[in-house]
Amino acid sequence: xxxxxxxxxxxxxxxxxxxxxxxxxxxxxxxxxxxxxxxxxxxxxxxxxxxxxxxxxxxxxxxx
Numbered sequence: 001x002x003x004x005x006x007x008x009x010x011x012x013x014x015x016x017x018x019x020x021x022x023x024x025x026x027x028x029x030x031x032x033x034x035x036x037x038x039x040x041x042x043x044x045x046x047x048x049x050x051x052x053x054x055x056x057x058x059x060x061x062x063x064x
Contacts, residue, residue, distance in 0.1 A: 001049050003056075011062050018053045021046055 001017075009017065025046045031037040 006052050006056050014057050021050045
């Protein structure tokens, strides 16, 4: 997800996105551990998306 798209979202939407990205990251890590993940680069992309969302939330003062 691009940073411009993330900045356009509201706080509630950002928190929902963060939760969904974290859940997706969990599922990807399980698939990686069991050898079912074809490309490990997707883990890196999702981790960056989580970081982007957290950064925007922190900028807005919504993340502790």
